[in-house]
Amino acid sequence: MVRTPCCDKNGLKKGPWTPEEDRKLIDYVTKYGHWNWRLLPKFAGLARCGKSCRLRWLNYLRPDVKRGNFSHEEEETIVRLHEKLGNRWSAIAAELPGRTDNEIKNHWHTALKKRFERKPKAKRRTEKEGNVVSKSMERVVLENCSEYAVITTDAAAAITNHENSVLEGDDYGLSFLDTYTEPDVCANFWTEPYLIDNSYVPPEGDVVELWSHNDLYMHEYCEGFFC
DNA sequence: AATATTCTCAACCGCTCACGA
DNA sequence: TTCGTGAGCGGTTGAGAATAT
Numbered sequence: 001m002v003r004t005p006c007c008d009k010n011g012l013k014k015g016p017w018t019p020e021e022d023r024k025l026i027d028y029v030t031k032y033g034h035w036n037w038r039l040l041p042k043f044a045g046l047a048r049c050g051k052s053c054r055l056r057w058l059n060y061l062r063p064d065v066k067r068g069n070f071s072h073e074e075e076e077t078i079v080r081l082h083e084k085l086g087n088r089w090s091a092i093a094a095e096l097p098g099r100t101d102n103e104i105k106n107h108w109h110t111a112l113k114k115r116f117e118r119k120p121k122a123k124r125r126t127e128k129e130g131n132v133v134s135k136s137m138e139r140v141v142l143e144n145c146s147e148y149a150v151i152t153t154d155a156a157a158a159i160t161n162h163e164n165s166v167l168e169g170d171d172y173g174l175s176f177l178d179t180y181t182e183p184d185v186c187a188n189f190w191t192e193p194y195l196i197d198n199s200y201v202p203p204e205g206d207v208v209e210l211w212s213h214n215d216l217y218m219h220e221y222c223e224g225f226f227c
Numbered sequence: 228a229a230t231a232t233t234c235t236c237a238a239c240c241g242c243t244c245a246c247g248a
Numbered sequence: 249t250t251c252g253t254g255a256g257c258g259g260t261t262g263a264g265a266a267t268a269t
Binding site for chain 1: 253254255256257
Binding site for chain 2: 052055059060103109110111
């Protein structure tokens with residue numbers, strides 16, 4: 001199958017759109033719709049390929065597109081769906097009204113990936129090992145990190161279930177999300193994201209309060225999902 | 228203040244899919 | 249069934265902004 005070039009390489013503009021070009025595209029699509037993206041630029045008086053026009057309209061010019069920072073709820077949704085669907089950005093975008101696949105993809109690569117992509121294989125120090133912090137809290141030691149994070153026992157249990165589920169290949173390990181509810185302790189997670197349990201008094205010489213990148217990630221991974 | 232490095236995000240590229248002739 | 253075409257998707261790029269040194 002021979003592919004026709006998406007645009008005539010001679011004379012078609014590339015690069016950033018000017019306000020004038022935006023205006024022409026908006027005017028045309030508003031009046032006549034996008035009945036054929038390939039032919040549209042010709043009728044709209046634009047020296048652009050149809051593909052470029054389509055992208056510009058869908059990602060920036062259409063009236064229902066939402067701009068600005070992602071809310072925490074949106075970020076949670078993206079992470080959850082990415083776990084489930086992988087890099088199917090358009091499918092993820094379908095769950096976030098007003099957000100485009102391109103925007104979500106960019107946000108993932110620039111912000112969320114760093115926080116959520118490395119799945120923690122948490123090794124827990126259990127009560128048996130004499131390292132329980134308090135009745136309701138449990139310390140978690142990340143495999144690749146010498147410092148500790150403090151999370152709730154329930155959250156730790158949820159992660160265990162998650163890991164087991166992943167190993168068993170069921171439901172991408174996300175089934176626990178449906179049933180798990182975190183106590184109020186994390187209600188203010190997004191506003192006070194790195195709050196540490198002050199009730200915990202570390203043993204002398206212990207290393208606890210160093211919230212490394214991994215710790216922060218762990219904290220967000222554990223609690224960000226469940227709030 | 229100047230320069231280097233890193234980050235962000237708009238836009239492009241190339242591929243696949245769906246559909247019609 | 250095969251081929252041509254348009255639309256859509258995901259990966260990648262690169263310019264400008266922000267931050268670090």
